[in-house]
Amino acid sequence: MEMVSITLDGITKKFDDFTALRNITLKINDKEFMALLGPSGSGKSTLLYTIAGIYRPTRGRIYFDDRDVTNIPPKDRNVGLVFQNWALYPHMKVFDNIAFPLELRKVPKGEIATRVREVSQMLHIEDLLDRYPWQLSGGQQQRVAIARALVKEPDVLLLDEPLSNLDALLRIEVRAELKRLQKELGITAIYVTHDQAEALAMADRIAVIREGKILQVGTPDDVYYRPKYRFVGGFLGNPPMNFVDAEVEIENGYLNVYGSRIPVPAQYRELTQKLGIKKVLLGFRPHDAEVVRGATEGLAGEVYSFEPLGREQIVTVSVNGAAVKVFAPEGEHFTFGEKVTVKLREDRVVLFDRKTEKALEFLD
Amino acid sequence: MRDVETRPRRYSRIIILAILLASLPLIIGFTLLVLSSFSTDMVTNLNPSSFHPTIENWINVFHGKLATTGGIRANILRITLNTLIVALGVAGVVTGISALAGYSLSRINFRGRKHMMVLLLILHAFPGVALIVGVYLLYRLTFPQTSDFVRLYSFVYVIFARAALEIPMSVWLMKGFFDTIPWEFEWSGIIDGASRIKVWRKIMLPLIKPGILAVALFAFLAGWQDIIYVRTFLIDQTLATFIEANIEAEFSHMPLIAAAGTLYLLPTIIFFITAQQILLQGYSGGIKG
Numbered sequence: 001m002e003m004v005s006i007t008l009d010g011i012t013k014k015f016d017d018f019t020a021l022r023n024i025t026l027k028i029n030d031k032e033f034m035a036l037l038g039p040s041g042s043g044k045s046t047l048l049y050t051i052a053g054i055y056r057p058t059r060g061r062i063y064f065d066d067r068d069v070t071n072i073p074p075k076d077r078n079v080g081l082v083f084q085n086w087a088l089y090p091h092m093k094v095f096d097n098i099a100f101p102l103e104l105r106k107v108p109k110g111e112i113a114t115r116v117r118e119v120s121q122m123l124h125i126e127d128l129l130d131r132y133p134w135q136l137s138g139g140q141q142q143r144v145a146i147a148r149a150l151v152k153e154p155d156v157l158l159l160d161e162p163l164s165n166l167d168a169l170l171r172i173e174v175r176a177e178l179k180r181l182q183k184e185l186g187i188t189a190i191y192v193t194h195d196q197a198e199a200l201a202m203a204d205r206i207a208v209i210r211e212g213k214i215l216q217v218g219t220p221d222d223v224y225y226r227p228k229y230r231f232v233g234g235f236l237g238n239p240p241m242n243f244v245d246a247e248v249e250i251e252n253g254y255l256n257v258y259g260s261r262i263p264v265p266a267q268y269r270e271l272t273q274k275l276g277i278k279k280v281l282l283g284f285r286p287h288d289a290e291v292v293r294g295a296t297e298g299l300a301g302e303v304y305s306f307e308p309l310g311r312e313q314i315v316t317v318s319v320n321g322a323a324v325k326v327f328a329p330e331g332e333h334f335t336f337g338e339k340v341t342v343k344l345r346e347d348r349v350v351l352f353d354r355k356t357e358k359a360l361e362f363l364d
Numbered sequence: 365m366r367d368v369e370t371r372p373r374r375y376s377r378i379i380i381l382a383i384l385l386a387s388l389p390l391i392i393g394f395t396l397l398v399l400s401s402f403s404t405d406m407v408t409n410l411n412p413s414s415f416h417p418t419i420e421n422w423i424n425v426f427h428g429k430l431a432t433t434g435g436i437r438a439n440i441l442r443i444t445l446n447t448l449i450v451a452l453g454v455a456g457v458v459t460g461i462s463a464l465a466g467y468s469l470s471r472i473n474f475r476g477r478k479h480m481m482v483l484l485l486i487l488h489a490f491p492g493v494a495l496i497v498g499v500y501l502l503y504r505l506t507f508p509q510t511s512d513f514v515r516l517y518s519f520v521y522v523i524f525a526r527a528a529l530e531i532p533m534s535v536w537l538m539k540g541f542f543d544t545i546p547w548e549f550e551w552s553g554i555i556d557g558a559s560r561i562k563v564w565r566k567i568m569l570p571l572i573k574p575g576i577l578a579v580a581l582f583a584f585l586a587g588w589q590d591i592i593y594v595r596t597f598l599i600d601q602t603l604a605t606f607i608e609a610n611i612e613a614e615f616s617h618m619p620l621i622a623a624a625g626t627l628y629l630l631p632t633i634i635f636f637i638t639a640q641q642i643l644l645q646g647y648s649g650g651i652k653g
Contacts, residue, residue: 054551075557087548091570100566101556152556 003030004064004155004188006051011060013046013212020046022212024060028190033182035203036192039235043212044192048158051190053077064155075104077156080149084161086141088133094120094144095129101152119151122181139170146178150185157182157189163198175201196236200224208232225285227350230357233283239314239325242289244299245354246282248272257282258320260300265346271360272351280360281352286325288348291315291332291340298343299324306334317342394629401623421623429620438606440624446519447588447602451631453523454587458530459580465531466538467564471550481539488532493592499525503597515599522597523587530586534579541575542568581639588631603628 006028013021020043028034036044049055051062053074061070069077088097095116102112120126123143133141142162149157162178163171179202182189193199199206200220207217208231216228227233233241247256253269254261264272272280292298301319308330315328317340326342328334351360400406404416428440468474469481503525508517545568553563569576591604601609607624610616 049551052551052555054554074555079555081552081555083548083552085546085548087546087552089549089552089567089570091573100553104557104562148552148556 005030005032006156006188006190007063008047008051009061009063011047011050011057011062013043013050013055014058020212021050021057024212024214026207026214026217028188030188031183031186033179033189033191033202033204035199035206036190036209037196037199037206037235038194038209040194042194042209044194044209045160046212047209048081048160048190048192051156052079052081052158078152078154079156079158080152080154081158082142082145082149082160082162084164086133086145086162086165088141088144088148090133092132093129094125094131094133094136097133097144098129098148098151101148105152115151116147119147122150123147138166139174142166142174146181150187155188157185157187159189159191161193161195162191164193164195171198178202197238200236208235225348226359226361227283228359228362230281230283230352233350233352237285239286241283241285241350242324242326243281243283243352244319244322244324246280246351248278248280250276250278255280255282257299258322260298260319260341262297262299262344263346265349265351267347268349268351268360275360275363277353277360277363279354281354281357283350283352284344284348286314287327288345289324289326289342291317291326291328291334292343293338293340296341296343298341300339300341303334303336303338303340305336315340397622397629398626400619401626403619406618406622421617421620424617424620425623425627438601440606443601443603443606444627446598446600447604447628449519450523450526450590450594450598450602451584451587453519454527454530454590455580455584457523457527458534458583458586459576461527461531462534462538462579463569463576464564465535466540467542467568469535469539470542472560481536484532484535488536492526492529495529496592496596499593500596518597518599522593525597526587526590526593527583529593530583534583537579538572538575541572545571578639581635585632585635 008024008026008028011021011024012019024047026034036047038044046055050057053069053072057070061068063069064077089100092100098116098120099112102115107115116129117126120129123146125140125143125147128136128140128144133144136144142165145162159178163174166174175198182202191199191203203220205217205219206223208215208223210231216223216232218226223232224236227236227241230243234243244257248254248264249256249261250272253264253272255264291303299317299319301317301324304316304318304323306313306315306328310330312327312330313332315326315334317324317326319342324342334340352358353360353363356363396408396410399415400408401421402417402419403414404418404420405414407415425440428437469477503521506517506521508514549567549571550563553567554560558566589604591608594602595605595608598605603624607621607628610621610624
């Protein structure tokens with residue numbers, strides 16, 4: 001397969017008065033698995049369909065490698081698209097569904113048969129070719145949809161929430177398989193999802209999108225541990241990042257969280273001095289803290305609730321009214337209203353500017 | 365068939381009874397017509413003693429013998445064929461045009477689309493009779509000079525004129541059917557390399573098959589039943605004009621006309637039964653999600 005990278009250069013898309021995409025600039029490398037992650041209505045699907053050529057950008061250009069495809073019709077872009085609802089043609093058997101793109105390209109009959117068989121073996125659906133889509137289970141239909149997208153050997157594979165119609169267990173199974181398939185084929189893939197777990201699990205890089213804008217692009221580690229915005233921290237992770245208001249005491253290098261005082265984390269000491277911002281948001285992940293009893297350095301609060309989940313439990317601690325979720329080991333016992341302290345893992349703490357909700361290290 | 369089961373049972377009995385009562389005149393009327401066609405005398409006087417069973421009327425109808433005495437004949441097979449030509453012609457024209465127009469109104473964003481949809485509704489509000497003067501004027505203006513094509517011309521004209529009356533509503537119906545098909549089917553086809561027209565033919569049309577059948581059936585029945593346009597424009601006779609012409613003729617033998625009337629009714633009954641099944645069945649496939 002040839003090299004294909006995708007460059008989006010300042011893409012803006014307007015529908016009448018509604019601006020779906022605002023000045024999106026993004027580069028997707030060859031053979032990369034890029035996830036477009038965002039809540040519903042964020043414009044991530046619009047971006048995917050713009051790359052596919054179904055929508056034409058109002059402004060900006062799209063390049064496949066060096067080729068400007070902005071005004072090229074979808075059929076000449078050689079992309080494969082898997083839809084959320086799979087869009088299998090109900091009046092065609094599985095074989096004809098997969099063969100359809102090849103028939104449109106006037107590929108000879110014999111070659112169509114070989115290629116359909118090849119791709120269906122790869123996806124383990126070779127026994128289903130004689131059936132109609134409605135005779136298949138959700139997981140099987142999904143494989144057929146992927147087979148149909150792959151059979152024309154596309155340069156780019158576009159996936160629009162392909163797993164969201166599967167039940168939870170199957171989704172986790174398919175997710176591993178899809179990741180493997182993408183790497184085996186070495187195909188550039190763009191994957192739209194609103195499920196942060198899917199994005200973290202599968203993607204090489206994640207672009208977090210909100211209201212038509214890219215907030216952050218980075219590896220799963222980057223966006224998970226070093227969120228650029230409060231929104232990113234709150235959107236990724238289950239349960240998501242905790243946020244509490246804090247005041248920086250610049251003169252002595254402490255953070256004041258409703259009376260609890262903790263030292264400013266090492267990575268922020270210089271920055272807070274330099275920026276001189278006082279009102280910040282303290283962000284930390286539920287697994288980067290622990291609930292301890294007795295007076296230690298940390299956030300003082302009381303146990304609001306606790307939810308055992310087998311291997312671990314989620315303890316909700318009320319820190320002066322702000323709910324904070326922390327993972328605790330399975331054996332520990334809590335009582336409602338118990339006074340506790342939330343001890344933070346300092347190097348994982350992220351401080352955000354309360355006004356712009358941007359992490360301090362990203363402030364200009 | 366499922367429903368919420370909250371309605372008291374006795375109500376449904378009352379409703380069924382009311383429906384039966386309301387449709388009784390129709391049922392009696394059609395029963396008398398069918399019975400008369402198998403009798404030597406009409407039974408429409410509601411006197412059972414006038415029913416003398418025979419199938420002679422039906423034999424005569426197919427032989428085109430209009431009166432029991434005398435030699436007046438009509439080629440009833442030809443007349444039935446004429447009716448079929450008009451009905452199928454109307455069905456074909458209406459289905460073809462509305463399948464294309466319905467698709468464009470549902471899926472293509474072109475200038476004047478909204479106005480066109482409103483206009484179609486207004487057009488539908490015009491009864492065919494109200495338009496007939498204008499339609500007749502056009503008929504005369506385009507009437508062929510040579511008599512060779514006159515009969516063909518009158519067929520083509522009546523088919524298109526009658527179809528024009530059906531098209532506004534059919535286009536709306538068809539648009540409604542296209543509206544129910546998720547865009548993803550179309551996008552999928554376009555990305556795979558199909559042109560718009562190919563998407564329409566290979567993907568959309570099979571998906572709205574029940575809609576096409578419904579529109580075709582209604583158009584067929586409209587053509588089959590029409591009397592005003594056929595009488596005004598068609599040189600040949602159809603079953604409707606044939607019955608109408610003979611119902612008051614001195615020589616006509618009424619039970620025979622009853623047989624012709626029953627023959628005329630048959631497709632209506634057959635098609636309504638099939639249409640009902642098709643419409644109820646819908647499309648079993650569909651899309652997930």
